[in-house]
Amino acid sequence: MSRLLIEGLPGQSNIEGARFEGARLQPCRKASQSEGALAPEGSSFVSGHDFSRAEGAPNREGALAPEGAEGASRRARSTAEGAIRRAPSTRVPHICPPLADVGEHEPHPAREDDPKLKEHCGVVAIHGHPDASRQAYLALYALQHRGQESAGIATADGTHLSNIKGMGLVSEIFTDEVLARLKGDMAIGHTRYSTTGDSALLNAQPIRVESTKGLIAIAHNGNLVNLGNLRIHLERKGAFFQTTSDSEIIVQLIAHSQATTLVDAIADSLRQVDGAFSIVMMTRDRVFAARDPHGFRPLSMGRIANPSGPDTIVFASETCAFDLLRAKYERDVLPGELVMVSADGVTSRQYAQPNQTSCIFEHVYFARPDSMIYGRWVQESREQMGRQLARESHAPADLVVPVPDSGVTAAIGYAAESGVPFRFGLIRNHYVGRTFIEPEQRVRDFGVKLKLNPVRNLLEGRRIILIDDSIIRGTTSRKIVRMVRQAGAKEVHLRISCPPTISPCFYGVDTPRKSELIAANNTVEEIRQFIEADSLAYLSLDGLQKACDGGEGNHYCVACYTGDYPTQWVDVEDILPAKDTALV
Numbered sequence: 001m002s003r004l005l006i007e008g009l010p011g012q013s014n015i016e017g018a019r020f021e022g023a024r025l026q027p028c029r030k031a032s033q034s035e036g037a038l039a040p041e042g043s044s045f046v047s048g049h050d051f052s053r054a055e056g057a058p059n060r061e062g063a064l065a066p067e068g069a070e071g072a073s074r075r076a077r078s079t080a081e082g083a084i085r086r087a088p089s090t091r092v093p094h095i096c097p098p099l100a101d102v103g104e105h106e107p108h109p110a111r112e113d114d115p116k117l118k119e120h121c122g123v124v125a126i127h128g129h130p131d132a133s134r135q136a137y138l139a140l141y142a143l144q145h146r147g148q149e150s151a152g153i154a155t156a157d158g159t160h161l162s163n164i165k166g167m168g169l170v171s172e173i174f175t176d177e178v179l180a181r182l183k184g185d186m187a188i189g190h191t192r193y194s195t196t197g198d199s200a201l202l203n204a205q206p207i208r209v210e211s212t213k214g215l216i217a218i219a220h221n222g223n224l225v226n227l228g229n230l231r232i233h234l235e236r237k238g239a240f241f242q243t244t245s246d247s248e249i250i251v252q253l254i255a256h257s258q259a260t261t262l263v264d265a266i267a268d269s270l271r272q273v274d275g276a277f278s279i280v281m282m283t284r285d286r287v288f289a290a291r292d293p294h295g296f297r298p299l300s301m302g303r304i305a306n307p308s309g310p311d312t313i314v315f316a317s318e319t320c321a322f323d324l325l326r327a328k329y330e331r332d333v334l335p336g337e338l339v340m341v342s343a344d345g346v347t348s349r350q351y352a353q354p355n356q357t358s359c360i361f362e363h364v365y366f367a368r369p370d371s372m373i374y375g376r377w378v379q380e381s382r383e384q385m386g387r388q389l390a391r392e393s394h395a396p397a398d399l400v401v402p403v404p405d406s407g408v409t410a411a412i413g414y415a416a417e418s419g420v421p422f423r424f425g426l427i428r429n430h431y432v433g434r435t436f437i438e439p440e441q442r443v444r445d446f447g448v449k450l451k452l453n454p455v456r457n458l459l460e461g462r463r464i465i466l467i468d469d470s471i472i473r474g475t476t477s478r479k480i481v482r483m484v485r486q487a488g489a490k491e492v493h494l495r496i497s498c499p500p501t502i503s504p505c506f507y508g509v510d511t512p513r514k515s516e517l518i519a520a521n522n523t524v525e526e527i528r529q530f531i532e533a534d535s536l537a538y539l540s541l542d543g544l545q546k547a548c549d550g551g552e553g554n555h556y557c558v559a560c561y562t563g564d565y566p567t568q569w570v571d572v573e574d575i576l577p578a579k580d581t582a583l584v
């Protein structure tokens with residue numbers, strides 16, 4: 001059974017319904033406070049739970065991160081004391097030994113498991129549906145690829161605002177019984193990638209906060225980059241943080257805003273934060289959706305027509321969530337736009353000047369190919385990436401083979417452009433659980449072998465073009481190249497459908513430090529030698545931008561390929577070129 005954190009269910013005390021298996025949370029000292037009662041001016045707290053006596057919990061003196069709050073560690077590193085204005089002249093020591101130092105049988109010094117980059121979150125919101133919690137559940141189910149560690153749904157019925165969140169997959173947390181407890185015709189939902197541990201549940205979303213502006217639930221996709229200053233500023237004004245989540249900063253800013261209406265307070269708070277945020281928010285009777293002025297993360301609006309009353313309005317990180325709800329895509333929430341949905345309909349305001357730099361990596365890897373992102377189908381972008389890759393760096397070969405699943409669409413494009421036949425020469429096992437227990441005697445390259453298996457009769461004696469979407473640390477790519485070669489391939493030519501990843505992301509994507517990114521510290525030829533391919537080529541930056549534009553006129557963030565960040569606040573230690581220092 002998933003661990004659940006339950007807040008604000010009507011007809012029971014907040015603590016009674018909660019199951020805290022192994023969590024270090026304490027009973028609520030404010031449980032008797034009636035729902036809807038305003039907190040003292042200038043303060044806010046997580047309704048239903050008081051974490052102030054929990055081990056490692058925040059306190060008024062220092063607002064410490066809960067013990068083991070690894071999920072926030074990257075953010076803290078990039079946004080608190082370490083976050084300073086960009087200082088290109090500064091240099092830091094080189095941490096990663098050159099590849100020449102790596103022995104034949106040793107993994108690269110970076111982590112051996114070398115996972116793909118992880119998106120942090122997916123968000124949804126529903127307004128005006130009698131079974132809003134189930135609609136949110138279906139939408140989150142479709143967005144499960146954006147985060148598999150925790151999920152939550154908050155609902156409101158005009159009077160109550162309830163919230164249930166837990167660790168695990170959406171389908172594990174939200175059984176029929178749990179969904180039935182979430183009443184109301186409005187809902188917001190969140191699915192999150194984070195590190196494991198008790199603190200992850202504390203930071204799971206939506207966050208439900210009682211504030212001077214009333215009860216608010218908030219869910220957020222992205223990463224704020226000026227948190228350190230804002231947090232200190234708010235704490236000086238008496239704010240008491242319950243989580244290490246970015247989203248709580250936004251709610252604290254709303255609570256401390258001098259604006260007299262909630263919508264003005266939200267706009268006021270969003271103007272003060274910098275970085276990436278696609279946000280959904282809910283009060284007892286309204287739903288809000290907003291994107292940061294750069295529009296880093298996607299957020300779309302859809303509509304379910306209702307012939308006998310007002311339409312249901314839905315928001316989701318990706319349009320694939322609309323299909324399960326039979327909602328029709330209407331438009332994107334624009335960069336710098338705040339949309340409000342109430343019984344009076346949909347209203348919108350541009351709270352800040354748009355300056356679009358949307359994340360191009362959504363098109364490369366994160367988003368599902370059946371989604372439309374920034375007004376463009378992801379499937380179309382990926383196919384164009386493959387075609388462009390073939391135009392730029394084709395090698396004579398017998399078969400084009402994708403690294404499944406994310407390399408498939410680009411491989412289809414590559415095969416179509418080059419005329420080389422496409423075959424599934426690697427098969428992915430889709431049933432590898434997150435909790436697979438490895439045998440005591442760990443088999444070499446076990447993780448990759450568990451997920452992928454070669455189709456020997458296709459690969460044997462053939463020259464293979466292998467298509468993947470990225471190389472992060474290089475260790476997984478090397479295992480895959482070896483696997484294809486051991487299956488009998490005569491030649492293995494690796495083609496990557498984006499440019500080399502040379503810089504970490506600060507906008508909601510969990511990237512390793514610069515020192516761990518193989519392309520930040522090595523030439524393409526050095527990487528080729530490391531991964532043991534016969535040839536290696538990446539898609540050019542120009543080619544990627546062309547593939548993702550298609551005349552839509554989008555402006556993209558490409559900072560992980562250039563190191564040129566669209567916002568000013570970055571962690572200097574992470575962005576500096578490690579190799580420069582090693583060579584001096």
Ligand code: SF4
Pocket residue numbers: 296358359360361362504505506507508509557558559560561
């Ligand atoms: S740095 Fe890369 S992953 Fe991060 S927002 Fe920019 S393009 Fe996306």
